[in-house]
Amino acid sequence: MKVKDARFVLSAPSWAALPPQTAPEVAFAGRSNVGKSSLLNALLGRKQLAKTSGKPGKTQALNFFAVNPNHEGYPDLFLVDLPGYGYAKVSQSQRASWQRLVGRYVTERAEPRDDRPAPLRAVVQLVDSRHGMTKMDEELLALMLESSAPHLIALTKSDKLGANARQKAVAGIHKHLAPYGLELPVVLTSSEKKQGLHELWNWIETVL
Ligand SMILES: Nc1nc2c(ncn2[C@@H]2O[C@H](COP(=O)(O)OP(=O)(O)OP(=O)(O)O)[C@@H](O)[C@H]2O)c(=O)[nH]1
Numbered sequence: 001m002k003v004k005d006a007r008f009v010l011s012a013p014s015w016a017a018l019p020p021q022t023a024p025e026v027a028f029a030g031r032s033n034v035g036k037s038s039l040l041n042a043l044l045g046r047k048q049l050a051k052t053s054g055k056p057g058k059t060q061a062l063n064f065f066a067v068n069p070n071h072e073g074y075p076d077l078f079l080v081d082l083p084g085y086g087y088a089k090v091s092q093s094q095r096a097s098w099q100r101l102v103g104r105y106v107t108e109r110a111e112p113r114d115d116r117p118a119p120l121r122a123v124v125q126l127v128d129s130r131h132g133m134t135k136m137d138e139e140l141l142a143l144m145l146e147s148s149a150p151h152l153i154a155l156t157k158s159d160k161l162g163a164n165a166r167q168k169a170v171a172g173i174h175k176h177l178a179p180y181g182l183e184l185p186v187v188l189t190s191s192e193k194k195q196g197l198h199e200l201w202n203w204i205e206t207v208l
């Protein structure tokens, strides 16, 4: 997709605050600090449209970004930055309520309603290429697989690995998923070095 324009639309801290379903949505999920906001910015070709931070927990709501909004504000697509999973420095109840919100978002928005197609078309789950699937990533995967939307794993920060380690990281994910009978696409990305962005866009366009 050619990104001619991208805009931050709104930040939804609750179900009621979600925007009306006006365009397809692609959601980005992952542990806190895994690089969600950075990947979104890289995909949109914008530096700080989604706020990034060295400190985990920066994104605390579902943030909607419109791709190529027309003059009435209707975009081709929304990219949705989901709150970081498993951020330690918030209360248990706050964490539980995020998980409920994200879980509900990825399931309910992936179902067609009132003769309209489902807005949520795809879920990109980010995993740090240096660490592979951790226990927390597995928990999040289970939550994301509740969604009927197609799923892709994006390995982040691949610039921090050498060529061999990068290939090992990809193989590691496939190996990890095999026992579950899961064959998800896995893409190596680096927001820093702008790697994997074409591949990711191609996949997004195919599932749209
Ligand atoms: N080297 C490198 N660093 C990256 C890359 N992507 C993100 N980072 C760094 O990782 C840190 C976290 O990035 P964010 O994009 O804010 O992570 P996030 O997943 O949005 O974090 P939360 O909003 O807390 O859930 C920042 O310091 C980024 O600069 C990358 O591709 N390469």
Ligand SMILES: [Mg+2]
Binding pocket: 036, 037, 038, 051, 052, 058, 059, 081
């Ligand atoms: Mg973020």
